[in-house]
Amino acid sequence: xxxxxxxxxxxxxxxxxxxxxxxxxxxxxxxxxxxxxxxxxxxxxxxxxxxxxxxxxxxxxxxxxxxxxxxxxxxxxxxxxxxxxxxxxxxxxxxxxxxxxxxxxxxxxxxxxxxxxxxxxxxxxxxxxxxxxxxxxxxxxxxxxxxxxxxxxxxxxxxxxxxxxxxxxxxxxxxxxxxxxxxxxxxxxxxxxxxxxxxxxxxxxxxxxxxxxxxxxxxxxxxxxxxxxxxxxxxxxxxxxxxxxxxxxxxxxxxxxxxxxxxxxxxxxxxxxxxxxxxxxxxxxxxxxxxxxxxxxx
Ligand code: IPD
Ligand code: CA
Numbered sequence: 001x002x003x004x005x006x007x008x009x010x011x012x013x014x015x016x017x018x019x020x021x022x023x024x025x026x027x028x029x030x031x032x033x034x035x036x037x038x039x040x041x042x043x044x045x046x047x048x049x050x051x052x053x054x055x056x057x058x059x060x061x062x063x064x065x066x067x068x069x070x071x072x073x074x075x076x077x078x079x080x081x082x083x084x085x086x087x088x089x090x091x092x093x094x095x096x097x098x099x100x101x102x103x104x105x106x107x108x109x110x111x112x113x114x115x116x117x118x119x120x121x122x123x124x125x126x127x128x129x130x131x132x133x134x135x136x137x138x139x140x141x142x143x144x145x146x147x148x149x150x151x152x153x154x155x156x157x158x159x160x161x162x163x164x165x166x167x168x169x170x171x172x173x174x175x176x177x178x179x180x181x182x183x184x185x186x187x188x189x190x191x192x193x194x195x196x197x198x199x200x201x202x203x204x205x206x207x208x209x210x211x212x213x214x215x216x217x218x219x220x221x222x223x224x225x226x227x228x229x230x231x232x233x234x235x236x237x238x239x240x241x242x243x244x245x246x247x248x249x250x251x252x253x254x255x256x257x258x259x260x261x262x263x264x265x266x267x268x269x270x271x272x273x274x275x276x277x278x279x280x281x282x283x284x285x286x287x288x289x290x291x292x293x294x295x296x297x298x
Contacts, residue, residue: 003099007130014151017079017128018136021104022149024074025124028067029142032109035063036118036143043116049093053188053231053287054181056113056210063115064088067108067124075104087235095234095262095291100131105261107235110139111211120144125213127238134261137239139217148217148243156220156246165249166222169273174225175205176278177215188231191285195228198281216240216268220247225270226278228254230285234261244268250275254282262291 009017035041043059050057068088075082079102085095086106107125109115115122120143127137139148148163150156156163168174176199181188199206207224209215212232218224220243229236238261241251251259254267256279264287269275 005100007100007102009102009130011151011154014128014130014135015154017102018138018149018151020078021071021075021126021128021136022138022140022147024071025126025138025140026142026147027074028070028108028124029140031067031070032063032115032122032124033142035061036115036122039118041115041118047093051183052185054179054184056179056182057231058183059112059116060088061109061112061116064109064112068106071106071108071124071126072104085234087233093233098132098262098291098293103129105129105235105238107213107233110213110236114210121209121211121214123211123214123217125235125239127235127242129238129261134238134242137242139213139239139243141214148221148239150220150239150243150246152242152246154246156243158221163221163243163247165220165244165247166225166270168225168270171202171274171277172204174203174270174274175207176203177207177209177218177224177227179210179212179215179229180208188285191230191283194283195281202277202281212236213240216266217243219249219268219270220244222247222270226268226274228267228278228282230254230265231287232264232266234264234290237261237266241266241268252279254279254284260294262289262293264288264290
């Protein structure tokens, strides 16, 4: 069946796929910075389905949709048999089809909240799965000119420079990034407050810059040592998870199990020793999955 077909590509072909995505993502970056320069980075709608998750998940601009269209039309012109899961094309947040075919998992603007506030921490995140495994990804922050990439088994890079996660193994030495879900329902807020309180007692530093794709990527870049999140989506995690893994970091489900791209939860750390210290205190917040099928990716 087409759905379960095994697709085979060489490393060279996968590198070519990534290069095509990087080109489109950089063009999209110009659309993003242009909108910020011309003050067209305004909120046009609230995503009602996301309101309970907090303000950062619900905000939408015209540029989110323009960028997603640009990337999908560019990649589908090059690769007509590839599939797409794009944040803004997934109606009501529900993924209805996911197969073994090359599938691009796209967040056109991660950090839309930062975008509408003209904060430079805005990125585009594009991950590629083949046979339902992550094989390539790019996280591009256009305002800062940082382009993070990874190909399975080939390492992670930022603007061509090889990345390595930090050597931090102790909570007391760790910079921890987490989400402060402003506007979220009281349960999500309560869980975040409890985790923040423990992190404040134990860590070296805590930050909440957002967007999630960059927060994950910083751990691969050695620019932070830990990030956890309950309730993001596969498009926030796909590229970043591979970047962290390829940089030598640890990517897990925050329950301590294997990372599952469709679970909506993630824990990334510089080392397994640090991850174990975080797992010992982390309070979970339960959400629906992106997809019922349980799939481990790394
Ligand atoms: C949001 C950002 C934010 C995270 C939210 C996400 P979006 O994604 O990644 O940092 O805290 O949970 O929804 O809506 O800007 O793509
Ligand atoms: Ca987005």
